[in-house]
Amino acid sequence: MSHARRERWIAFLMVLPSIILIAIFVYGFIAWTTTVSLSKWDGVEPDYTWAGLENFKQLFTKEGGVSAKRFNIDLWNTLFFTVLFMLACVVFGLLLAILLDQRVKGEGIFRTIYLFPMALSFVVTGVVWQWIFAPGTSTRLRGVNALLHAVGLDALRWKWFTETNEIWHFHVALIPVIIAAAWQLIGYTMAMYLAGLRGIPEELREAARVDGASEIGIYRHVVMPLLRPITFSALIVLGHTSLKIFDLVYTMTGSGPGFATDVPGIFMFETTFQGNHYAQGATISVIMLLMVALVIIPYLIYTFRQEVEL
Amino acid sequence: MTRRLNPARIGIYILLILFAIVFLVPVYVLLVSSLKTFAEVQDLSKLWKPPQGFNLESFRTAWSGIPEKGLRGLSRNLLNSVYLTVPATLLSSMLGSLNGYVLSKWKFRGANVIFPLMLFGMFIPYQSVLIPLTQTLGTIGLGGTLWGLILVHVVYGIPITTLIFRNYYAEVPTEMIEAARIDGAGILGVYWRVMFPLSLPGFVVVIIWQFTNIWNGFLFAVSILQKPELQPITVALRNLAGSQIKEWNMVMAGTLIAAIPTLLIYIVLGRFFIRGLLAGSVKG
Numbered sequence: 001m002s003h004a005r006r007e008r009w010i011a012f013l014m015v016l017p018s019i020i021l022i023a024i025f026v027y028g029f030i031a032w033t034t035t036v037s038l039s040k041w042d043g044v045e046p047d048y049t050w051a052g053l054e055n056f057k058q059l060f061t062k063e064g065g066v067s068a069k070r071f072n073i074d075l076w077n078t079l080f081f082t083v084l085f086m087l088a089c090v091v092f093g094l095l096l097a098i099l100l101d102q103r104v105k106g107e108g109i110f111r112t113i114y115l116f117p118m119a120l121s122f123v124v125t126g127v128v129w130q131w132i133f134a135p136g137t138s139t140r141l142r143g144v145n146a147l148l149h150a151v152g153l154d155a156l157r158w159k160w161f162t163e164t165n166e167i168w169h170f171h172v173a174l175i176p177v178i179i180a181a182a183w184q185l186i187g188y189t190m191a192m193y194l195a196g197l198r199g200i201p202e203e204l205r206e207a208a209r210v211d212g213a214s215e216i217g218i219y220r221h222v223v224m225p226l227l228r229p230i231t232f233s234a235l236i237v238l239g240h241t242s243l244k245i246f247d248l249v250y251t252m253t254g255s256g257p258g259f260a261t262d263v264p265g266i267f268m269f270e271t272t273f274q275g276n277h278y279a280q281g282a283t284i285s286v287i288m289l290l291m292v293a294l295v296i297i298p299y300l301i302y303t304f305r306q307e308v309e310l
Numbered sequence: 311m312t313r314r315l316n317p318a319r320i321g322i323y324i325l326l327i328l329f330a331i332v333f334l335v336p337v338y339v340l341l342v343s344s345l346k347t348f349a350e351v352q353d354l355s356k357l358w359k360p361p362q363g364f365n366l367e368s369f370r371t372a373w374s375g376i377p378e379k380g381l382r383g384l385s386r387n388l389l390n391s392v393y394l395t396v397p398a399t400l401l402s403s404m405l406g407s408l409n410g411y412v413l414s415k416w417k418f419r420g421a422n423v424i425f426p427l428m429l430f431g432m433f434i435p436y437q438s439v440l441i442p443l444t445q446t447l448g449t450i451g452l453g454g455t456l457w458g459l460i461l462v463h464v465v466y467g468i469p470i471t472t473l474i475f476r477n478y479y480a481e482v483p484t485e486m487i488e489a490a491r492i493d494g495a496g497i498l499g500v501y502w503r504v505m506f507p508l509s510l511p512g513f514v515v516v517i518i519w520q521f522t523n524i525w526n527g528f529l530f531a532v533s534i535l536q537k538p539e540l541q542p543i544t545v546a547l548r549n550l551a552g553s554q555i556k557e558w559n560m561v562m563a564g565t566l567i568a569a570i571p572t573l574l575i576y577i578v579l580g581r582f583f584i585r586g587l588l589a590g591s592v593k594g
Contacts, residue, residue: 007497011416014497015409018468019424025465026431029439029446036441046445096329099322112580113330118587119576121526123544124569127551127561128336131343136354146357183333191584244435247528251548265529268437273533278441285437296433300426 030289036282044276055283067271067280073259074267076169078291081178081263082242088182089238090231093189098219100190101197111194115187122184126251129180133160161253164260173260177249181242189234196230197223236299243291264288340569344368344562351559368559372550372567384564386539387546391525391571394456394542398463399520405464406471406516411505413472414479415487416497425476432469440533447534459534459542463524470523471516474589478512479505511582518579519586522572543568 037056040049058064059071096114100107117125135158136142141149145157163173200223208218246265255262255270264284272281343351345361346368375383412418413425443462444453452458482505490504528544535541538549547568551561576583 008416008418010497011412012418015412015424018405018409018428018472021465022428022431022468025439025443025462026434027427029442030434032442033438033440092329096326099326102319102322104322104326110326110330112577113333115580115584116573116576117333117336119522119572119583120569121528121544121572123526123528123548124565125336127547127565128339130551131339131558131562132336140354142354142357146354150358183336187333188587191587195588240433244437246437247544251528251551254552265435265437268440269529269533272441281437282441285435285440288435289438292433292435296430300429304422304426 033282033289034286036279037286039279039282041278041282042276042280043278046278051279055279056287058280059283059287070259070262070267071264071284073171074262074264077171077174077259077261077263078243080170081174081181081245082239084174084178085181085185085242086235086238088178089185089189090234092182092186093234094193094227094231096186096190097193097197100194111191114190117184118188120184122247123251125180125184126248129176129183130161130252133176133179135159135162161261162257164258166260171256171260173253173256177252177261180252181245181248184248185238185241189238192230192234193227196227200226236295239295240292243295244288340562340566343558344560344566346559348557348559351557365559368557368563369567371557371560372564382538382546384543384546384550384567387541387543388567390456390540391542391544394459394463394531395521395524398460398467398524399517401460402464402467402471402520403513403516405468406475407506407509407513408501409468409472410475410477410479410512411501414476415482415484415500415505425472429469429473431466432473436466436529440529443530444533454534454536454540456535456540459531462530462534463520463527466530467520467524470589471520474516474519474586475509475512477589478509478515482508514579514582515586515589518575518582519589521575522583525572 035048038051038053039047040051040054041047059068061068064071096110100110104110132143134142135145141157144160148154148156159173161173161176163171165172204222204226205218208222213221244265245263246269249261249263250266250269253261255266264287268281268284268288271277271284342358342360345363345365347361347363347365348368350356350361350365371381371383373383373385375381409428413421447453447455447458447462452461486504487500490500495503525542526544527542528548531542531545532548535545538546541549547564550564
């Protein structure tokens with residue numbers, strides 16, 4: 001074997017353990033979960049009797065009863081959660097990045113404050129925001145409600161994450177959870193935009209200024225179009241985070257009254273590890289995987305095609 | 311550009327300060343509640359007010375528990391988090407470094423297909439592997455053990471650590487490698503003599519990233535470890551906060567204890583933390 005060929009083999013052997021681990025723990029296990037989702041496994045002991053798409057049918061049709069009802073709420077919750085959470089992060093993240101890009105004094109301090117939640121566990125975030133939005137009772141007000149009462153804004157008091165009302169399919173109890181999630185990830189979005197803004201050469205802005213563009217005009221016509229790829233990346237990261245969110249909601253509110261704050265991640269966890277309904281749990285996780293894959297696979301293909309072209 | 315204080319710039323500062331205050335509300339809540347006595351924290355009329363004294367009783371209870379009431383302290387769980395996070399972080403960083411080196415400088419045939427396939431593993435909802443995972447860990451005798459959880463974090467850490475190192479090593483000039491090869495170094499020699507000595511900043515980024523993620527992790531731990539005395543601090547904290555009788559001063563003290571290690575790292579090494587963060591969006 002030639003020297004070069006031998007080294008190519010060594011190179012391959014160096015990554016082989018990782019390739020095997022990923023092949024088993026990611027792809028093998030996904031195939032295994034899919035098998036479980038097509039089985040009748042409903043109890044502590046594994047049961048791989050073929051059930052076809054029965055488990056999926058149970059989640060999506062009236063036959064499924066409470067499970068189908070719960071899963072239907074979960075999907076709507078995921079949709080609204082994802083859209084509002086992404087919107088909040090992009091709007092406030094971009095706003096903070098633009099503000100910080102104005103050569104402000106103490107930029108480092110502000111940046112540190114906006115970004116520190118990213119260093120925390122979703123469990124920590126969940127516990128603190130549960131305290132903040134816990135409604136208490138009308139005689140023993142807690143959290144924000146107590147604060148609103150203290151400043152005479154009783155009209156704004158409501159049941160926060162214990163509210164069961166919904167507007168069309170949107171459970172308003174999700175709002176406090178979305179606020180907590182946005183609090184944690186706005187700083188991250190800001191950091192992405194700030195890196196993008198710093199990557200724009202000053203000459204471009206200067207040229208626009210020479211052409212007589214106003215500061216706002218420069219942002220609209222020069223800066224914003226250049227930030228588009230960043231918005232795209234941010235939406236992918238935020239979107240896939242919220243599609244599979246579990247820790248935060250599980251800690252802060254759990255399923256909520258009437259599944260008002262339930263998400264597929266909680267349903268999967270509870271039905272699998274507390275109810276031993278393994279096939280149902282597997283089915284939910286296969287659907288979660290499909291939702292995430294729909295977002296991530298085009299993104300990976302897009303990114304790597306670009307890299308090959310470069 | 312003028313930097314005098316005109317109304318527009320005052321507006322910018324006001325907005326920045328307002329946002330900073332809102333972002334710090336949870337910190338205020340944590341500090342104020344944890345420094346109160348149980349009697350004080352029960353007084354809802356003073357919910358948002360600062361504590362009367364500087365009371366550390368809640369931290370003592372959160373740390374060592376009240377054995378006679380059957381309340382477990384978090385000290386054991388904090389130690390579990392250390393035992394889990396340190397080895398898992400180091401192992402996955404080393405794997406990532408080797409992978410990143412090969413995938414940036416020794417692309418074998420198919421490497422451009424294997425890498426994205428690997429990366430997909432960091433985006434999947436881990437729910438989609440949990441059932442086979444718990445089954446397999448049980449079969450190989452690692453079910454319900456910290457070693458099992460370490461293995462899991464090492465494996466699912468491969469994509470992100472490989473990605474960060476790959477982008478990091480891509481910046482190393484090829485001439486340096488060629489020079490080492492002329493001196494007779496092989497693939498491993500180049501790694502030890504050229505790449506590894508240059509890797510320190512890369513390792514700092516990856517170690518901070520993995521430490522933070524594994525320390526903060528919850529889903530794997532809560533699914534794999536049933537024994538309370540083995541659980542890391544995030545799981546123990548959620549159990550503490552989820553219990554019926556909630557002594558909020560103690561819960562907040564426990565929350566602070568769980569948050570302090572990663573917060574300290576962030577405050578001291580924030581620069582590297584942000585680099586890891588931005589690498590997470592694939593394009594570094």
